[in-house]
Amino acid sequence: MSEPLRLRGISRLVTNVPGDGPLGIIEDAVVDLAHGEVAWVGEAAAAPRAAGEVLDVEGRAVMPGFVDPHTHLVFEGDRSEEFAMRMAGATYSSIQASGGGIMATVAATRQASTGALFEAALARVTAMFRAGTTTVEIKSGYGLTADSERRILEVAARIGEESPVEVVPTFLGAHAIPPGIDRAGFVRQVVEDLLPACAPLARFIDVFCDEGAFTLDETRVILEEGVAAGLRPRLHAEQLAFTGAAQLAAEFDAASADHLDHLTEEGAEAMAQHGVVAVLLPGAALSMRSGSPPYRLLKERGVTVALATDCNPGTSYWLSMQSMVTLAVGLFGMEVEDAIWSATRGGALALEDSRKGIVTPRATADLIVLDTDDPVDLAYRPDTNHVAMVIKDGVRAL
Numbered sequence: 001m002s003e004p005l006r007l008r009g010i011s012r013l014v015t016n017v018p019g020d021g022p023l024g025i026i027e028d029a030v031v032d033l034a035h036g037e038v039a040w041v042g043e044a045a046a047a048p049r050a051a052g053e054v055l056d057v058e059g060r061a062v063m064p065g066f067v068d069p070h071t072h073l074v075f076e077g078d079r080s081e082e083f084a085m086r087m088a089g090a091t092y093s094s095i096q097a098s099g100g101g102i103m104a105t106v107a108a109t110r111q112a113s114t115g116a117l118f119e120a121a122l123a124r125v126t127a128m129f130r131a132g133t134t135t136v137e138i139k140s141g142y143g144l145t146a147d148s149e150r151r152i153l154e155v156a157a158r159i160g161e162e163s164p165v166e167v168v169p170t171f172l173g174a175h176a177i178p179p180g181i182d183r184a185g186f187v188r189q190v191v192e193d194l195l196p197a198c199a200p201l202a203r204f205i206d207v208f209c210d211e212g213a214f215t216l217d218e219t220r221v222i223l224e225e226g227v228a229a230g231l232r233p234r235l236h237a238e239q240l241a242f243t244g245a246a247q248l249a250a251e252f253d254a255a256s257a258d259h260l261d262h263l264t265e266e267g268a269e270a271m272a273q274h275g276v277v278a279v280l281l282p283g284a285a286l287s288m289r290s291g292s293p294p295y296r297l298l299k300e301r302g303v304t305v306a307l308a309t310d311c312n313p314g315t316s317y318w319l320s321m322q323s324m325v326t327l328a329v330g331l332f333g334m335e336v337e338d339a340i341w342s343a344t345r346g347g348a349l350a351l352e353d354s355r356k357g358i359v360t361p362r363a364t365a366d367l368i369v370l371d372t373d374d375p376v377d378l379a380y381r382p383d384t385n386h387v388a389m390v391i392k393d394g395v396r397a398l
């Protein structure tokens with residue numbers, strides 16, 4: 001457990017405790033941390049006597065660490081040729097149909113040694129950490145057999161142990177249907193074979209429910225079994241086409257529905273009613289040139305919105321949540337404060353972790369110190385890493 005640590009000299013502290021705006025900013029603030037938690041927060045003038053070490057951040061802004069609630073970052077191989085083909089007019093589905101896409105990464109990932117898989121994933125997580133991410137969700141899904149899916153989740157767990165970043169594991173055995181197996185046969189394998197092998201290593205279950213991937217009925221069966229195995233559901237929904245996946249996510253009281261390019265009013269309404277968080281992925285939107293999901297509709301209906309990198313080699317080879325803030329503002333029309341909230345508190349809520357992404361007594365002491373006095377610079381002066389220090393569980397880690 002961490003020694004007491006005080007941060008003082010904070011120009012603006014983003015607390016994410018709703019007040020004047022979504023960010024609950026306190027000017028000239030002090031934060032006391034102890035036992036890995038926030039112990040006291042407020043204006044410097046009202047601060048109690050410091051109990052231990054004092055870190056003067058000299059007029060910089062402080063905010064919660066970024067929470068990235070959707071990544072596929074354990075993979076081997078590269079799909080830059082596909083990217084170039086897509087930018088020249090080829091479609092994601094046509095590339096998939098000709099043997100590329102997810103199955104190309106599955107082949108490379110199965111072939112890689114566990115050591116190589118770990119080193120490559122650790123390098124990505126280290127870059128994320130330097131850019132201020134303190135919690136990351138990692139999905140399996142590039143193995144598609146019991147052993148190879150399990151291996152990916154073991155690598156994810158090791159990343160959590162050996163890096164300062166906290167890892168939240170998700171089982172995504174239903175990511176693609178391998179060629180040579182009939183659909184029904186593979187769905188059976190997912191629930192009878194892959195799920196029992198992987199459930200002990202995962203907190204969530206996800207399905208790529210979309211045109212060219214898993215149908216609504218297949219997804220329902222897989223989620224039912226995943227829930228029975230003790231996992232909380234989340235879904236890839238309405239990315240390539242409208243399928244009704246957002247309503248299905250609501251039916252399951254899922255933690256989140258992600259992508260949502262083709263979300264309808266009914267889908268947004270159902271998500272709002274069932275408290276399903278919308279995870280938006282602006283890196284994928286840019287790298288797929290897919291435009292914007294209906295962000296205004298989500299906001300109007302009061303759906304909680306989170307941002308994530310979707311880090312994967314096919315559709316979104318992005319690492320930095322600072323970039324996601326920039327892109328969400330520029331591409332999706334989000335207000336800067338909303339984008340910062342969605343990249344921190346929104347991500348925590350998408351992972352059902354109420355103690356993260358907020359600076360209030362008892363919250364997890366995950367904070368980043370920026371190189372500027374104004375968090376708006378994350379979007380206003382993009383193209384630079386604004387993270388000067390990172391505190392994870394109350395301990396300075398960068």
Ligand code: NIG
Binds near residue numbers: 101102208239
């Ligand atoms: O979130 N949509 C499905 N999964 C990934 C893409 C995976 C891939 O193409 O390798 C996504 O975009």
Ligand code: FE
Binds near residue numbers: 070072236310312
């Ligand atoms: Fe994804």
